[in-house]
Amino acid sequence: MRLQSDRLAAARPYLYLTPTLLVLATFTYLPIARLAEMSLHAPGTGASLGPWIGLSAYQKLFSNPLFWRILGQTFAYVFASVPIAMALGLGLALLLDQPLRGLGLLRALYYAPVVMPTVAVAALALWMFNPNGGLVDYLLHLVGIAPIPWLVDTTWALPTLIVIAVWKNVGYYMVIYLAGLQALPQAVLDAARLDGARPLVRFFTITLPLLRPTTFFIGVVALIGSFQVFDFVNLMTQGGPSNATNVLVYFAYQNGFAYMQLGLAAALSLVMFALVLAILGLVAWTFNR
Amino acid sequence: MIEPALRFAGVGKSYGEARILDDLHLEVAEGEFFVLLGPSGCGKTTLLRMTAGLQTLDRGEIYLRGTALSPVPPEGRNIAMVFQDYALYPHMTVYQNMAFGLRRHARRRAETDAQVRKTAALLGIGALLERRPHQLSGGQQQRVALGRAIVRDPALYLMDEPLSNLDAQVRATVRTEIKELQRRLRVTTLYVTHDQVEAMTLADRMAVLNEGRVQQIGRPIDVYRAPANEFVAQFLASPKLNVFDGTLERAAGTASVRTAIGTFAFPNPPSSLGEPTALRVGLRPEEIKVSFPIDESEPHLSVRLIEPLGSQVLVIAERDGTQVTVSVAADALPAEPRRLRVVPAGCAVHLFDRGGLALAHFISA
Structure with missing residues (x-):
């Protein structure tokens, strides 16, 4: 009897975890397994799989120069937009972390793009960055700079996309950094002042190290989010001009649903999954050292 | 007249309508252990923070060795402060905590090292130098905080209820240590507390504060024997x-x-x-x-x-x-x-x- 109730007590936590695990299994783990299965088979009809083809989908993917180009562009997008948005978010948070009048309003203003629907942001951005009389080119014209073709130019398109993504995300990072800053122990910062540390030194030796958990959290969220960038690309450029703004998720989408290469799309998705996992592992390792 | 180490001349502070401190005059002699005693809200901590430069004065001036402090930012005041909740740098080792202020004053590394080790030995925390604050007990943390103050050899120590987060036994021990250290180093000390036992045991002289005003200044035994008013007696x-x-x-x-x-x-x-x-x-x-x-x-x-x-x-x-x-x-x-x-x-x-x-x-x- 006694042993049985002990066993029950030991099993109880797992019992409570079961519903969540079931949902995750149905909608996350099983699809990943199914994806792996798909990537190893030729396309079939409907939900059924074609014959086993081994790793040939991966071979096809890795031998395609466009894949490598798009991989590079995805990395460029991620490793430009994430640090820039994080640095700007922290900068804004530092500016707003003081007893200002109308602080709530300012915070709401900076946060507004985050809650705006992506479709609206994309439409707005298309208008602002329109090379034919868009707002940005008009403003540049006022200070005597020739119009820039932004999203229709292969050189400018990706940077423009990065700017728009930064603008959309910076408010979110700002709010989290602000919460992090306000949770910092004021006495520690006071102690550093009395120890003779001037503002810039205080920021780099005290504030920034103490914000480490916040930076880690934002970094992980931002990395995952930007690797999965799809909607801006889909809404504004469809990967163009000539694949200049094509990224991994959009490429997978094109292969799967435009070119009906489901096996290739599955392989691509798995490669991306492994990549994100590896990068997050690296980030976690760096932060927990 | 010899200029006292620390002089408060007509210091006042208000928050809106509320007068936190009102026309306060005090003089602390060089090497003196001076205690500000009063209930919470009497303005003692405000006075300490104004001396540190962490809060501004509305009226009057504070002089440290004859120099007006108002124009000097906290970073330049050569004052060390010990906080109630220790305020150690959580991401630094004990060694780094103590060396932080010395580095700021651009001393040579070897000199910093010798200074830190000497102070750590003095406080009996020499074995803890590579630990981080969260690995230390409350008493040890407060010793490190004391060490961080002492190691810089400042003109003035400010102590803001440094014992109130410690449990009773450790409190008595650290209290004795603070007194011994101050006797030994003879650095002018301004110590804030609401605990009359701390004030009685530590102070060379003390000021009893209530509602932003000084009620009485004197040696603890004199204040005890002849309280100036009912509040002080109470x-x-x-x-x-x-x-x-x-x-x-x-x-x-x-x-x-x-x-x-x-x-x-x-x-x-x-x-x-x-x-x-x-x-x-x-x-x-x-x-x-x-x-x-x-x-x-x-x-x-x-x-x-x-x-x-x-x-x-x-x-x-x-x-x-x-x-x-x-x-x-x-x-x-x-x-x-x-x-x-x-x-x-x-x-x-x-x-x-x-x-x-x-x-x-x-x-x-």
């Missing part, structure tokens, strides 16, 4: 001051003070005392002489409650709505005392006018 009493309405009765050359618990003979009353008939009489629990009569016919108070504190016992007694608390040695207390009599001779009596201002202090004859 604040320095533990557990609490017994206060009664009383009347002063003068006869040829002598006087006596009559209260609900007895009449106290007042030898050599000063002529300055005039003729206030109605006044307030304060007696500290430990300064009342009592006996425990067996005979019911003697006038007495009924014992209501006994609170043993160890070597001392608090006895709370009452008669006709008048309550008195006395502290007696445990071994002088009979088993189950029921009656308590105040012995009128040998009590320390503090007389205040109706407004609470001290008139006289005497030992009853």
